[in-house]
């Protein structure tokens with residue numbers, strides 16, 4: 271039998287349905303790939319026994335011609351999603367051996383659609399990072415390497431998800447995106463990822479980072495695969511008051527809509543000093559591809575873009591500091607006993623949180639404190655409104671935007687970790703979609719001069735993932751990106 275780990279999710283689901291192979295067979299093939307890829311450190315927890323049990327159950331359903339949208343497909347779960355009886359760490363020491371007694375809405379929906387869950391994927395601690403270097407469980411290594419062979423970061427915070435998908439250890443993986451954590455790792459690993467509209471997917475049971483920005487989505491190897499996965503992840507949930515009670519369109523069908531007659535906006539502000547010229551060239555190439563496919567190109571301006579990153583790095587830590595207040599060593603997670611209650615809180619939190627998380631808590635409490643609230647937090651909220659208004663003005667002229675996903679390709683492990691501001695600059699083109707709540711997708715389109723993948727981003731109107739999928743699929747088709755990382759890890 272040919273290597274089942276090389277299939278797309280779409281092809282695997284078709285093969286399972288027509289019984290070309292069983293779920294147990296394709297699951298075993300992926301378990302083997304996960305074991306061989308252990309040095310990439312993509313998984314925090316593997317759950318192979320339960321995966322094989324789920325696969326057997328899927329095979330029984332498939333034999334009867336039954337089964338859901340993901341029936342029998344081995345997938346990975348970012349370790350930010352609570353999974354019943356399976357350790358959930360959020361990449362942090364503070365959660366200790368936390369085994370949730372409940373399932374996140376998203377993972378529950380995917381399970382009822384027949385997913386086979388291989389395990390929980392590594393991430394930056396509490397999803398705070400752009401390189402997957404802040405995880406308590408160690409850095410994830412990008413399967414891609416340049417000529418010099420130095421280990422590269424896979425991006426973050428969904429670095430484990432992106433690596434597992436790029437290295438064919440699963441057919442697709444869940445991820446989350448607060449400021450770019452789906453799209454930036456996708457760009458760094460030659461994979462595809464969509465952050466849907468804020469409210470499209472339920473956040474119930476997803477460990478909170480910054481609640482007004484957090485949104486889940488898939489990382490996959492093709493645009494169609496992302497559409498298939500999102501179909502199972504999306505939907506209204508009474509348990510999340512911010513989830514939107516709207517119908518979920520047929521995302522996979524939207525991939526075939528084409529871009530004829532679509533107006534694609536090019537925001538002139540999406541460039542920065544020091545950005546490699548080849549990213550600019552690639553952007554121009556992307557414009558040409560969409561034009562050739564029948565889209566009309568229009569120039570637009572998003573004048574407040576330059577304030578997005580500072581606003582994000584105030585709003586996100588502010589919300590994080592409040593969300594992380596619950597980790598006090600009392601109800602769950604690690605406790606370090608002290609002299610009295612406060613001392614216990616302090617010791618538990620000082621020991622349990624890593625450096626980046628502590629930094630965010632300090633920034634967050636500072637910008638929310640009396641005297642600084644107006645100067646920082648309130649100001650950032652005003653900027654956020656301006657950014658949303660910029661997009662609204664752009665939508666008068668166009669139906670979607672095309673931009674680079676990131677200002678660089680993957681960088682070396684350790685290169686930016688001691689310089690938070692340089693690290694934060696990575697998110698310059700992705701945070702705007704979170705601040706405005708818009709759907710945005712990264713599509714791998716090319717390799718740079720060092721042989722590393724680069725992505726382009728499509729941003730759409732709120733709740734218009736269909737146009738995002740259509741434009742992304744057109745880009746994917748034109749780019750015909752088929753490069754694969756050399757399998758040095760196996």
Ligand code: GLN
Pocket residue numbers: 397398399400426427446447448449450451452479586697
């Ligand atoms: N890199 C950004 C941060 O560190 C975004 C993280 C995310 O989207 N979860 O805040």
